[in-house]
Amino acid sequence: MYYTVGEMPRGDSTGQFEQLVLTAILSLREEAYGVTIHEKVEQLAHPKSVSLGAIYVTLDRLEDKGFVSSWLSDPTPERGGRSKRFYRLEALGERALQESAATAKRVWDSIVEIWGKDWAKQWGKGWGKQPT
DSSP: OOOOTTOOOOTTOOOHHHHHHHHHHHHHGGGOBHHHHHHHHHHHHTTSOOOHHHHHHHHHHHHHTTSEEEEEOOOBGGGTTBOOEEEEEOHHHHHHHHHHHHHHHHHHHHHHHHHOHHHHHHHHHTTTOOOO
C-alpha cells in the first residue's frame, strides 16, 4: 500500500477515533451500546473528553463502512419503554482494527529503534500519568 499526499484515504481505512470506538465495542462484547461505548472510549482517550454525539456520528460512519452492525433490544421499563441500540464488531471491523494495531506496533518499534530501549522503559513508567 502506498500513500500519496493529497489523496483521500480509502473507505476502509480508520482514523484514531474510529479505532477507539472499535476497541470499545470489541472489549464490551454483548454490552456495547451508546452509553457504555462512550464510557469505554472516554477511558481509552483519557485525559481527553469525548462527547456522546461524537460517538453516535462515528458509530453511524462505522456501520456505513460495514465495520459494525447494530440492532435494537426489546423495550425495557427502566428506560421508559425505550429500546437500546446494541453494536457488534463485524469481520471488516476486526480486520481494520488488526491492521491499525499492526501499524501502531511498527511505528512503536521504529521509535524505540531510534530513541532506544532505555527511553521506552522510562516512557512506559509514566504511561497514563498526568504531567506535573
